[in-house]
Amino acid sequence: MTEQPKGARDVHWGATAPNESVADGAASLASGHPPDELLLAFADRALAANIEEPVARHIAGCATCAASIQTLHALDDTFRSALRTIDVSEPAEWGLRGERPRRVLDGLSPRDVAESGRGSRGRSRVKAGFKSRSRTKERLSSHSGSLTTSEYATVVGPRTLVQSMFAGSPWIRWAVLALLCGATVAIGITLWRVS
């Protein structure tokens, strides 16, 4: 069984025998704007490379399609925030509150995340505005291990970074506290000597 990359919807339009939808989508690229379902599949990273590339090229130069993708993300965000209003009534013992659903990584491929760790394309793709900050935060949180601290802080904000540090193992927590104490003592001694 082939391992599917996490985050990519694994039905690749155009990867199999051409069907009506793919043919329609491909034809629409030649004649005008791709339909919304093609744009959604693009945003979900579900298109085969031979379709994804022309769609990406089209979107890069088409304000209308870029706006359509933003609209789709806005619809998605509304849906997600509406679901959160249901989630607040979950029993506390489930321990799910505030937890993100697993494998919600659409739109940001492992390649993007890996590249963002090197400070290149992935984060610039995020910054390019395909995804809102909150969605980006949601996705990156699952992959924060592959980002450098400063890059993670750039995307999620320093407060969340501190929270995530303290949510980690107790050893990390104690190490951070020890470092802070050490730094405070060193500064105190330096000031005392100067004065």
Next chain:
Amino acid sequence: MTDAWCQRVEAEWRLPVLRYVHRLTGDSSFAERVAREVFDHLAATSGLEAQSISARSPGAWLFERAAKIVRKDERATTNDGRDESIGGARAALGRLAVREREALMMREAGFSYEEIARATGIAADMVPDVVVRALRGFQGSYAGGRS
């Protein structure tokens, strides 16, 4: 299915299944009953079905089973009105077609188009079409319900 494998699957998937059913029905005790039933069914599977489940991610199979149980129950489409905001979201979900609702929820849970297609019976290349329609339908009902 071996006990160890079932326990591992349950440890990984119990909470997502609970959340999925709870979102569909708004009933936590019903969600727990459905989750129990689904995992009992998983433990009881054998032969080709068991091989097929273990060969791929069992999550889609579990969601599919849970959705089948929910479909038979009217909780998924009724709005108990316990809380206005919860009722609004659930009412908007309830106005979607069953397949639209399930496709949307499974996509939100992170499943691939192929897994969504297998679980809902939608053709794989129609999944984005169904999701877009569902998102628009949801937005219309939800925004309309709030205003």
